[in-house]
Amino acid sequence: AQSVTQPDIHITVSEGASLELRCNYSYGATPYLFWYVQSPCQGLQLLLKYFSGDTLVQGIKGFEAEFKRSQSSFNLRKPSVHWSDAAEYFCAVGGAAGNKLTFGGGTRVLVKP
Amino acid sequence: DSGVTQTPKHLITATGQRVTLRCSPRSGDLSVYWYQQSLDQGLQFLIQYYNGEERAKGNILERFSAQQFPDLHSELNLSSLELGDSALYFCASSPRSLGGRSSPLHFGNGTRLTVT
Secondary structure (H helix, E strand, O other), rough: OOOOEEEOOOEEEEEEOOOEOOOEEEEEOOOOEEEEOOOOOEEEEEEEEEEOOOEEEOOOHHEEEEEEEHHEEEEEEEEOOHHOOOOOEEEEEEOOOOOOOOOOOEEEEEEEE | OOOOOOOOOOOOEEEOOOOOEEEEEEOOEEEEEEEEOOOOEEEEEEEEEEOOOEEEOOOOOOOOOEOOOOOOEEEEEOOOHHHHHHHEEEEEEEOOOOOOOOOEEEEEOEEEEEEO
C-alpha cells in the first residue's frame, strides 16, 4: 500500500529565511509525487509535481523539490519565505493511471515577521 | 481558480439527515475524485469516477454514495449523518484516471459540512 509521511506537523520560520519541508513516501513502483498548498478556507493548489527525469523540480511561487529515490523522499524547499507562504503543505504520492493520490498528514507553516 | 466548482460552500445539518454535495469538474476533465478532510483523519480518498463509471474506491462509508452524470458533474450523497461526518469535502478533477504526466488533480474549494 502507498503511504506518505510528513514528519513535521508545524514549522515556524522567519520571513526571509529558508524553508524545507520533509516528505517520505512508500510506494511499490515508480511514484508520481506532488506538493500541494492549502491556505485558510481555500482548496488545494498544486505547487509542483515529479513524474520522471530531472530529480530537482521547480514549481510555482519559488518552490522546488528534490526526489531522492534512495531515501524515498521528496522534500520541498524555498530559499526565502514570504509572509504569504503561511499555509498548510501536503505531499502526495500516486502511481500509474487509475490510482488515487495518497496524501501525507500535512505540515503547517507559520511565518514570523 | 482551479476551474473545479463545488456547491454549497457550507452546509449545516442535523444528525440522521441526508445531504448532497455537488461538483463540476474543469472543462474537459473526465475524472472526478472525492476526498474528505477532517482534523483526526487528514485527507482521505473516498471515491473516483471516470467518464461516468466508478473507477476506484477508498475509505468510503456505506452510508455515502456518489455518481457522475453524463455531463460529467458529480454528486456525493451522505446519509444517516453522524457528528463524526463533519468535515471538509473536496472534489478534484483530472483529464484521465490519474491525470497523465502533465495533469495532476485540480481541487475545488470544498464543501464544509457541519453535523449538529
